[in-house]
Amino acid sequence: MGTFGAALKDWRQIRRRSQLDLAMAAGVSARHLSFLETGRAQPSRAMVLRLAAELAVPQAGVNTLLQAAGLAPAYGARRLTDAEMAPLRDAVEWMLTRHAPYPAMALDRHWRICALNAPARSLLAPVGLGEGADMLSELMQNQRLRDSLINLAEIERLTLHRLRSELAHFGREPVLEDAIRRLEAHVVAAPDTGPAEGLPPVIPARYRLGGQELSFFSAISQFGTVEDIALSELKIECLFPADEPTRAALIALTDAQP
DSSP: OOOHHHHHHHHHHHTTOOHHHHHHHHTSOHHHHHHHHHTSSOOOHHHHHHHHHHTTOOHHHHHHHHHHTTOOOSSBOOOTTSGGGHHHHHHHHHHHHHTTTSOEEEEOTTOBEEEEOHHHHHHHGGGTOOTTOBHHHHHHHOHHHHHHBTTHHHHHHHHHHHHHHHHHHHSOOHHHHHHHHHHHHHOOOOOOOOOGGGSOSOOOEEEEETTEEEEEEEEEEEOOSOOBHHHHHOEEEEEEESSHHHHHHHHHHHHHOO
16 A cells, blocks of 8 residues: 555546645645655544545545555445345335336446346346446447447447546546556547537437347436445446337336246
8 A cells, every 4th residue: 555645646636636726725734735745744534534525535545545644444345235234235126126117227336237127137138248247348348239239339439438537536446447448449539520509418329139229328326425435336327218119118028027
């Protein structure tokens, strides 16, 4: 583990903040902040938390800063399968189940599938995906999935944009950084699409599965005010039909299931 000063400087540079700007926002002198970064001064717990808040450091990063300063972590890192997480598991299950007949899934920070509802399981099974699958690697390596995506190039560009946004939040994340590098090799520069008013309100993912074309857009939800790292990073992705044929096909699929 690196020093607190090096970690603090790294986050400050990621957020593109000067020492003076951060010091003023945190209510300390620029001299003291400089001493913290060079190791000439040691921070209190309150100071670490104040600086982390000003830099919008995510929970895992806050723990890393605290531990680098020789202090106890602020957030737990439980597994969703732990007994005390039962109410939160139930909440995830409730959201996924209630979203039927439309597909929904829970993903961790590395885009691994943690849970699926029945429609999502039916949608992804033909391309070999289920719980535990790494959606980032599958998008780039699973030929069945790639062949099923009618607008693959568009999806790759949108995924790359989303990954870069997530990386900006996490700061340093080797898994996402590697996925971005790999995905950049797939993505061709997008042509000029003209003014924004000419674009549709959403760009759906269009699948060709079982002889049908299904079109979806998605909404992503996350838990707020949670004190656990894994849960703060869990994403619930709910897919909605982008057209009437897709909606009808999903309802028919649900009606056909026992």
